[in-house]
Amino acid sequence: MNSDLVLQAARASLTGSLPFPEIVRNLIQAGVDYYHVDYILLQFTFYGMNASSVVTPLVFEGLPEVAKDFDVAELRQAILDSQEKGQTYREFSQRAMRAGVQGYFAFLQGARVTYLSRQGDQHTEWFPGAEPKSRVRD
Numbered sequence: 001m002n003s004d005l006v007l008q009a010a011r012a013s014l015t016g017s018l019p020f021p022e023i024v025r026n027l028i029q030a031g032v033d034y035y036h037v038d039y040i041l042l043q044f045t046f047y048g049m050n051a052s053s054v055v056t057p058l059v060f061e062g063l064p065e066v067a068k069d070f071d072v073a074e075l076r077q078a079i080l081d082s083q084e085k086g087q088t089y090r091e092f093s094q095r096a097m098r099a100g101v102q103g104y105f106a107f108l109q110g111a112r113v114t115y116l117s118r119q120g121d122q123h124t125e126w127f128p129g130a131e132p133k134s135r136v137r138d
Contacts, residue, residue: 001048005030
């Protein structure tokens with residue numbers, strides 16, 4: 001995994017200098033398989049396909065505490081506002097935390113993000129244009 005490219009992509013997320021689809025392309029190109037955002041520890045952890053990882057801080061000051069209750073409707077609205085209205089990552093993070101998101105995993109090859117609450121609830125959103133693959137049944 002190319003840690004320099006990963007750090008550049010993390011900075012671009014924080015500053016809003018690149019759109020999310022371009023950041024995803026850059027992370028895949030850098031060898032990232034998936035990443036985790038932890039709103040409790042305020043950090044990103046990027047995981048490579050070769051068992052490597054890169055950890056970098058999420059350096060927004062003044063973020064709210066993660067709400068106790070998980071509000072999926074509010075989370076989905078925050079996601080839509082990011083996709084359709086160009087909401088900044090900082091604003092998205094604030095809204096996600098107020099909606100009870102303690103962290104999330106973005107699976108780049110799987111084209112989805114799974115959001116987690118403090119109590120273990122979860123919600124999965126597909127990247128725009130991606131669809132779930134049909135499941136194999138026994």
